[in-house]
Amino acid sequence: MSEFTLTLIKLAFLAVLWLFVIAAVGVIRADLFGSKAADRAARPRPERPSRAPKPPRAQRGGNAPTKLVVVQGERSGTVINLSDVPITIGRAPDATLVVTDDYASTRHARIYAQDGQWIVEDLGSTNGTYLGRTKVSRPMPIPPGVPVRIGKTVIELRK
Amino acid sequence: MTMTSIGEQIRARLPYQRRNAATLVLLIFAMVLTLSAFAEVGLARDGNVPAGLFVYGGGLVVLGLVAYAVQAKFAPYADPLLLPLAVALNGIGLAMIYRLDLDTSADRKVAAQAGRALIPDEANAPTQLMWTFVGIALFVAAVLIMRDTDRPDAKLSFTPKTAQRYTYLIGLSAIILLLLPIVPGIGAQINGARVWIRVAGFSVQPGEFAKLALVVFFAGYLVNKRQAMSLIGKKIGPFSIPRMRDLGPILIIWFFCLGVLFVQKDLGTALLYFGLFISMLYIATQRVSWVVIGVGLLAVGIFVATLLPFMGHVNQRIDIWQNPKPYFDGGCLLDSGRVVPVNPDTEIYKRFKEQGDGSPGFSACAELGGSYADSAQLMKGLFSLGEGGVLGTGLGQGEPWRTPLSFSDFIFDSLGEELGLTGLMALLLIYAIIVQRGFKTAVAARDPFLKLFAGGVSFVVALQVFVIVGGVTKLIPLTGLTTPFLSQGGSSLMANWILIAILVRMSHDARKPAPQAIQDEGMTQIVSTR
Numbered sequence: 001m002s003e004f005t006l007t008l009i010k011l012a013f014l015a016v017l018w019l020f021v022i023a024a025v026g027v028i029r030a031d032l033f034g035s036k037a038a039d040r041a042a043r044p045r046p047e048r049p050s051r052a053p054k055p056p057r058a059q060r061g062g063n064a065p066t067k068l069v070v071v072q073g074e075r076s077g078t079v080i081n082l083s084d085v086p087i088t089i090g091r092a093p094d095a096t097l098v099v100t101d102d103y104a105s106t107r108h109a110r111i112y113a114q115d116g117q118w119i120v121e122d123l124g125s126t127n128g129t130y131l132g133r134t135k136v137s138r139p140m141p142i143p144p145g146v147p148v149r150i151g152k153t154v155i156e157l158r159k
Numbered sequence: 160m161t162m163t164s165i166g167e168q169i170r171a172r173l174p175y176q177r178r179n180a181a182t183l184v185l186l187i188f189a190m191v192l193t194l195s196a197f198a199e200v201g202l203a204r205d206g207n208v209p210a211g212l213f214v215y216g217g218g219l220v221v222l223g224l225v226a227y228a229v230q231a232k233f234a235p236y237a238d239p240l241l242l243p244l245a246v247a248l249n250g251i252g253l254a255m256i257y258r259l260d261l262d263t264s265a266d267r268k269v270a271a272q273a274g275r276a277l278i279p280d281e282a283n284a285p286t287q288l289m290w291t292f293v294g295i296a297l298f299v300a301a302v303l304i305m306r307d308t309d310r311p312d313a314k315l316s317f318t319p320k321t322a323q324r325y326t327y328l329i330g331l332s333a334i335i336l337l338l339l340p341i342v343p344g345i346g347a348q349i350n351g352a353r354v355w356i357r358v359a360g361f362s363v364q365p366g367e368f369a370k371l372a373l374v375v376f377f378a379g380y381l382v383n384k385r386q387a388m389s390l391i392g393k394k395i396g397p398f399s400i401p402r403m404r405d406l407g408p409i410l411i412i413w414f415f416c417l418g419v420l421f422v423q424k425d426l427g428t429a430l431l432y433f434g435l436f437i438s439m440l441y442i443a444t445q446r447v448s449w450v451v452i453g454v455g456l457l458a459v460g461i462f463v464a465t466l467l468p469f470m471g472h473v474n475q476r477i478d479i480w481q482n483p484k485p486y487f488d489g490g491c492l493l494d495s496g497r498v499v500p501v502n503p504d505t506e507i508y509k510r511f512k513e514q515g516d517g518s519p520g521f522s523a524c525a526e527l528g529g530s531y532a533d534s535a536q537l538m539k540g541l542f543s544l545g546e547g548g549v550l551g552t553g554l555g556q557g558e559p560w561r562t563p564l565s566f567s568d569f570i571f572d573s574l575g576e577e578l579g580l581t582g583l584m585a586l587l588l589i590y591a592i593i594v595q596r597g598f599k600t601a602v603a604a605r606d607p608f609l610k611l612f613a614g615g616v617s618f619v620v621a622l623q624v625f626v627i628v629g630g631v632t633k634l635i636p637l638t639g640l641t642t643p644f645l646s647q648g649g650s651s652l653m654a655n656w657i658l659i660a661i662l663v664r665m666s667h668d669a670r671k672p673a674p675q676a677i678q679d680e681g682m683t684q685i686v687s688t689r
Contacts, residue, residue: 001206010553013199014578017585020188020247024592027181027239098605 065157073153086112103151117141175670178239179231185243193250200258203555205265222295234667252645259566260284282566290649294656301660326379333372336365364650378611381443389444427638434622480636486534489520493529540572551579567646594621603669
């Protein structure tokens, strides 16, 4: 082996090592922003979320909320995309939004779409659900931007 | 585009997809990397592709593919990066140990046949391959055994959350594991630290496993007490000190661990546990004051240790770190703070050598009334880093075996000599990505115990890499720890593969799509709890 060949081999190995790191970073990037391959793989499944927000939007002229944002509490910052699937909130592990909060009940409340509106319904919680300052005693429509308080968690619907 | 909208974009994509194809591609990449490392060692050292390429490389390829198949089948939503990155580090470590195991070189075989004397070397590539096998087998077994947290159906259901039920038992087992090396009969002292036990002919480092047990204990304890700890307590200035009954048990366990480690003179592990304790308190209570208090306590602790006479070795460690030169091949720190060299060139060393003393430097220093230390290891490690420079000498072309323990504690310096700064940066990035994926798993986990568990094990990896890499590059005082996945040693490999398996299982659990809620029909009868 000549000195020159060995130098080339050395540089080639370092290049492969760095390509490996770059490929790994590429996978993280795809995880965050999506890649063509991942999109293709995902296409058959998330049809519901992509179609779901349409009915409310058609009726309310593009003003319908598209996501639920947690603005206060332990899970503050969490964003859930709204679809026609009801969102359940509570301490139960199978709830859509799990809140670990002593003031929330296991199945505290749920939010669902009806006739182009989003309705909040209290599921018989111990400490109650509040829409703005009113206690939710029967299913009530949520106007956009009005906070819904569940225990120590406050959520809002946003566009 | 503002930062928030990017953040929202990212969150909007939260429904994770299976990324098994990405795992497979990266895994194959990691194997190519390992095989080319072996090939380069052989080409540079012996002039041809080594026989080890097929045994070691082939072995790793088979193991990696088995691990992939199990992960793809039983944890399909797992984080795509953890397995291939661990395989890459394990493979590079194996290639480096193969390179340092001079018995594998052609020259050495010729020399052995000619009956010439050989430099002894402790690097042992076949054993490391065997431990890699055991490690990946444990990974496979752990991924198979552990279930998802929402599936407690089977009788033998064991999820990462099961550990929460046995918080105190696991805390106790951490203490027992740490105490084992002091027990006469099974404990063994190797290279100055009493951290080994001998079991069935193998030496095992129980501290590596105690590390995982301690993470579970801290997580299980803090998950119950974190609210009490962050809300109830006396306020002193900007800090809030929790009640003693909330903090007590954890402090007792922690002091006990540190005490044991000081007795064993295993300062690296002590530092690791200290950092783990602080970081988990921080994750659990979300209070920066803990980090401030922790770092302050550490500074006070080190200062006190340097004043105490019986903690002389701490003082000496710091002295060697600041100024290693007088200690090269043996130096003697006198009570006056002066360092007298007792290396093989000095008269006093020669005198003891002539008397037939087994460790002349040590005896010479005892006569002078100081404490003996040798910085040759650290300095040789630094020399080899300097020899490597930016691009390195190339695998198989340097002389990293000149550093004692070049295959375990100092493997990072050995890699630095042959891969250069360029290679070391890549390796550090691989560690950083593993840690980032761990923290990402912690963020995605829904259960607070699993959050703490994942955050804790990720932090352990990060801190361990920092302590040992910082030590061998003279950024911080040197303390012996293993470099995860790279160092030779079965205990470390096994513990780290189990750690990766736990993260894989937890990330699958956190990333898989949420189950469809059963009360969607709107027919559920609501029974008031009031």
